[in-house]
Amino acid sequence: MEGSSALSFFSSKFHNNLDSFSIFTAFRPSQTIRFYPKRIKSCLWAKRNIFLSSVRSSLTSPASAVTEALEKASVSVSSLKETFPKIDKSGRFCSPRAARELALLILYAACLEGSDPVRLLEKRLNARREPGYEFNKALLLEYNHMSFSGPPLSTETEEMAEEHLRKNEKESAIEAEVLSAPPKLVYSKLILRFTKKLLVAVTERWDKNVLVIDSIAPPNWKKEPAARILELCILHLAMGEITVIGTQHQIVINEAIDLAKRFCDGTAPRIINGCMRTFVKDHIETNISQPLKGRS
DSSP: OOHHHHHHHHTOOTTSOOGGGGGSOSOOOOTTOOOOOTTSOHHHHHHTTOOOOOOSOTTOOHHHHHHHHHHHSOHHHHHHHHTSOSBOTTSSBOSHHHHHHHHHHHHHHHHHHTOOHHHHHHHHHHOOOOTTOOOOTHHHHHOOTTOOOOSOOOOSSHHHHHHHHHHHHHHHHHHHHHHHSOHHHHBOHHHHHHHHHHHHHHHHHHHHHHHHHHHHSOHHHHHOGGGGHHHHHHHHHHHHIIIIIOOOHHHHHHHHHHHHHHHOOTTHHHHHHHHHHHHIIIIIGGGTTSOOTTOO
């Protein structure tokens, strides 16, 4: 499968039955399955009868990775992110980063099961809680939106390696609990509305953006779209936010890169950066005089 035909395979409309997706997924999400990021350790997936490969090294140092990422970020963008509080007065996430993370997880799950992402979000919002389920809101304060994957960490002693493993496992457990909890317990109403707005933007621009992605994505992504669903979802979210919602492209590009650092592996952040900058240069700036359809 090559070129545009590969992207067409990935770009089938959400409301159609995407039976072809079952050939490369280990499961088809049901109404009760909870979704987690790819980087969560495999032992947590096995515990919940879900299988996805872990892309985060077991000896990665979250602290050093965050420091390195922040050093590379521009001062203006870093200052902008710091202006947003993480938790509101109700004890729920209230930052735009949380909305983009949730939108990515919903969109990824929708692609896997061949459903409409907006309807899938509404289904999760309206889902009944499991009997006896209680969510510990204190975990939201420990959850780190800026925890990125990084290179393997070398340690001098086995004790140090075990300590890093314990920290990594604790962080993964927190993420699993937070991202699998009922959204209304985790995210503020404002963030849930923004999440829905992002997903509406994706569906509205899906067909047009597929053609754009076909022209800017690297050949290996187009030849194996099934292996790059998460990365393609990030591109769709970013492109939809720029063209429909009208967020400044500098902010959106940096957010897309951070999502790739958090949930993807290898060179994905660098490639997404290149794709988005090409998209802005060739498809936005060249048509800046023409109003974008649906832009608010």
